[in-house]
Amino acid sequence: MTAEAIVGIDLGGTQIRSVLATPEGTILARYKTLTVPNEGQAAVLERIVRAAEAVILQGRGRRPRGVGIGSAGAVDPHGGTVLAATNLGWYGVPLQSMLSERLGLLVVVGNDANAAALAERRFGAGQGADNLVYMTISTGIGAGVVTGGRLLLGARGFAGEVGHMTIEPEGPPCPCGNSGCLEALASGPAIACAALARIDGGEASTISDIVGGDHTQVSAEVVARAAADGDAVATGVIRRAGFYIGVCLVNLIHLFEPELILIGGGVAQIGTLLFDPIRATVRERAIPAIREGVRIEPAALGDDAGMLGAIALFQEYSRD
Ligand SMILES: [Zn+2]
Structure with missing residues (x-):
């Protein structure tokens, strides 16, 4: 007798990572490889196949029920087509x-962020929550919305693109072509950019010392390190990013009335310095009767959220 297993694949612009896991989310085998999207679609597809086969082989006789894949970009989970993934160049x-x-x-x-939302609900910090917003903040900002126990997909799979919600209409330009999107205000690159603008404006900061004067090396991680040491510029920039995330959450709370909001991704690792201004902004701006029922917490699954999300996606949609 062999126990059941499912293959979960996280397809990103940089890496393809896969696991073989039980339906309960216990990881049995792992594999990762580079995506190298500029080698073309066929080459990437080969690497995805290899990522699946590698973990199946490590599973020694556990015949997988199937494969779930969380992909960057807009994806229709019913048709299984990647409609638009700019970092893969796939349309x-x-x-x-x-x-x-x-x-x-x-x-x-x-979609990978939708998958991560399902993973947190099934295996992570969102267990038991039927109304849940998951937001991931790293190079970009993605989200997944679960409402009434179901993932919100929209007409073609684009729903939940909160990274491109306009938060500051006159704000900085966003890679999407608009300006003042949440992603342009609070993503990792946006945080680094805001810190550099203040340093270029003449403010003193330990950020320059951390990178040895090489400003091309300034990242959100560097800003977070300076903030942890009490640097005023770094602290101010992170507080501002937290404010913008809070404003976005106020909108989402009024729209979806979630019981739980989970925030993951590299930038969320900043912790209290980021979560305090997020929670304060929600307290100040959301209608009390609505926000009182909402908890804002860090996500629990870290880097595994995408792969476990692919497992959860398979469980959710292979039944339909
Ligand atoms: Zn945008």
């Missing part, structure tokens, strides 16, 4: 049918 790629043919297994494809 209208029928990933589900291509992969299912190669592997001879049932395949379910979904």
